[in-house]
Amino acid sequence: MDVVSQLQKQFIDFSSSLYREGYVDDQFSQLHKLQDESSPDFVVEVASLFFDDAEKLINSMARALEQPCVDFKQVDSHVHQLKGSSSSIGALRVKNVCIAFRSFCDAQNREGCMRCLQQVSHEYTMLKSKLQTLFRVSVKACGNS
Amino acid sequence: MSIGKEQAETTSHPEKLELEHGLQLEFKPVPVTNNIIPQAEGSSSSCPVNDDVTGVDEKKVLEGLSVLLVEDQAVLQRIGIRMLKKLGAGVTLVKDGEAAVEAMTLMINAAGKNHQIQNLHHGSNLETHNSPHYDLILMDCQMGSMDGCKATRVIRRLEAEAETGQSIPIIAFTALVTADNERECFNSGMDTFLNKPAQEHLLAAAIVETIARKSHKFSCDEQAEAQDEK
Numbered sequence: 357m358d359v360v361s362q363l364q365k366q367f368i369d370f371s372s373s374l375y376r377e378g379y380v381d382d383q384f385s386q387l388h389k390l391q392d393e394s395s396p397d398f399v400v401e402v403a404s405l406f407f408d409d410a411e412k413l414i415n416s417m418a419r420a421l422e423q424p425c426v427d428f429k430q431v432d433s434h435v436h437q438l439k440g441s442s443s444s445i446g447a448l449r450v451k452n453v454c455i456a457f458r459s460f461c462d463a464q465n466r467e468g469c470m471r472c473l474q475q476v477s478h479e480y481t482m483l484k485s486k487l488q489t490l491f492r493v494s495v496k497a498c499g500n501s
Numbered sequence: 502m503s504i505g506k507e508q509a510e511t512t513s514h515p516e517k518l519e520l521e522h523g524l525q526l527e528f529k530p531v532p533v534t535n536n537i538i539p540q541a542e543g544s545s546s547s548c549p550v551n552d553d554v555t556g557v558d559e560k561k562v563l564e565g566l567s568v569l570l571v572e573d574q575a576v577l578q579r580i581g582i583r584m585l586k587k588l589g590a591g592v593t594l595v596k597d598g599e600a601a602v603e604a605m606t607l608m609i610n611a612a613g614k615n616h617q618i619q620n621l622h623h624g625s626n627l628e629t630h631n632s633p634h635y636d637l638i639l640m641d642c643q644m645g646s647m648d649g650c651k652a653t654r655v656i657r658r659l660e661a662e663a664e665t666g667q668s669i670p671i672i673a674f675t676a677l678v679t680a681d682n683e684r685e686c687f688n689s690g691m692d693t694f695l696n697k698p699a700q701e702h703l704l705a706a707a708i709v710e711t712i713a714r715k716s717h718k719f720s721c722d723e724q725a726e727a728q729d730e731k
Contacts, residue, residue: 383698386698386700386701387580389701390580390583390584390587390701392587395583398583401579402576402579402580405575405576405579406576408575409574409575409576433643436643436676436677437574437643439676440574440577440643440676440697441574441576441577443676443697443698444576444577444580444697444698445576445580
């Protein structure tokens with residue numbers, strides 16, 4: 357198998373694993389449908405916006421939960437925003453943690469919120485790493501074809 | 502209730518509507534009530550909206566339309582703009598409810614002045630005021646200090662005060678799918694409720710159907726008024 361085919365196979369296999377392992381869902385495919393010659397880097401641009409947005413929101417949640425008197429509405433607002441942006445790019449695992457996180461905010465359960473914060477941070481970090489790898493492989497596969 | 506209005510609300514015959522910008526749609530008129538468009542997880546279509554758009558290029562089904570997108574999150578702004586442009590729409594982005602009200606104030610004031618000029622000088626070819634014009638608002642619900650529902654209430658009040666009879670179609674575009682939120686959206690004056698994230702074809706169908714429904718209601722109201730005056 358030549359280098360180009362190897363890279364393309366690598367890209368396809370890696371991409372499939374993201375869906376199989378639940379990191380992304382069909383919404384991620386929908387983003388690819390919005391990419392074309394007029395907007396060739398659309399998926400990477402949206403992912404970059406998501407990374408910026410998610411990091412700010414996770415930091416804001418952490419600060420809010422550190423307060424002696426936690427404003428659960430404020431935390432919930434940040435979680436809601438992260439749920440919205442994660443579901444829009446198809447970040448399934450992050451979105452699912454946000455759903456659970458919101459329940460703990462409603463219940464004003466600080467311990468539950470702290471656990472969810474750790475989990476969402478972990479899922480986000482994993483997703484970011486996976487997507488960055490995917491984009492690198494994609495660039496290599498395109499560059500060599 | 503005049504006969505014209507009754508016919509509009511009870512007929513089930515498909516009709517062809519000539520809209521502005523050359524759009525032609527075939528649809529079944531529905532009562533102008535709450536129209537909920539659910540978005541089932543993972544499904545490609547569970548929407549009760551009639552999304553059969555005949556006689557129009559499916560890819561650019563929103564060609565010629567101008568959409569005011571009200572959205573505060575960068576990711577969702579990017580996706581929303583891209584999707585609407587791909588469907589052929591012109592897009593103006595504002596980032597919160599206050600900015601949406603400002604944009605609509607300009608449009609409503611200009612429409613009000615043009616209406617007065619036309620009433621005073623019926624049949625004359627006078628210069629009318631130009632301002633940005635929008636055919637529809639795609640409104641996020643949860644935003645900063647002025648959310649989508651608050652902004653919608655203000656816009657509807659401004660429209661009523663302008664007395665032009667115009668009422669811009671507004672779609673609630675939200676990830677918060679609860680009965681309470683839905684009720685609040687409709688009570689504030691929004692026309693359609695659409696779950697985020699929406700696939701391209703569902704977004705297109707919601708926009709087309711909402712504009713068609715409002716356009717039909719507007720022309721029925723005008724007919725009804727004309728009947729009443731007789």
